[in-house]
Each structure stands twice: as C-alpha cells, then as structure tokens.
Amino acid sequence: MTHWNGTILGPPNSSHENRIYSLTIECGPEYPERPPVVRFISKINLPCVDQSTGLVLASKFPTLGAWKRSYSMEILLLELRKEMANGANRKLIQPSEGETF
Structure with a gap:
C-alpha cells in the first residue's frame, strides 16, 4: 500500500471553512522509518x-520534518488540518474553490 488518497475538510471559522481538500500520500520503500511524500491536489x-507543485514541505511542516515511526496517516491529516486553522494561516486568502495543482 504505497499510494493513498486523502481528504481534509476545511476547519470552521477559517478561510478554509466549507472546502474539501484532496491530496495524495506516497509511502516510499523506507516508510514508516521515513515520512511519506504528501502533495495537495486541491x-x-x-x-x-x-x-507551484502542491508538495507539503517537510522543512516547513514539523510533522514531516520531525517524523516518528509511530505517526499514522490519520495524525498526518489531522496535523495538516490544524495547520490550516493555526493563527495567521486561518485567514490567508485562498485560491478559487475547485482549482488544482
């Protein structure tokens, strides 16, 4: 099970509210020792x-940057959702709904 599709519902009271985000998760041969590659489609x-690519940057997303073998796909998706709701990020202007990378 190398290729996964994920969905995140935008958190309430944010510019992401009422949006559905699609992403792909690719687990390489060293998974779970190494983090998966996560890319937004939306x-x-x-x-x-x-x-330009939708790639989640491990250097800017602590869950990937400090990956632990114990992390699950659920934790990964929940942490991305928390990032959307975090302080300054919740008010960022978003692309039109339905646009893809």
Missing part, C-alpha cells in the same frame, strides 16, 4: 505547501 495557500 490548490491551497499555506506556508508549508509549495505553491
């Missing part, structure tokens, strides 16, 4: 997401 404006 366009999203977050500091931890490369704006």
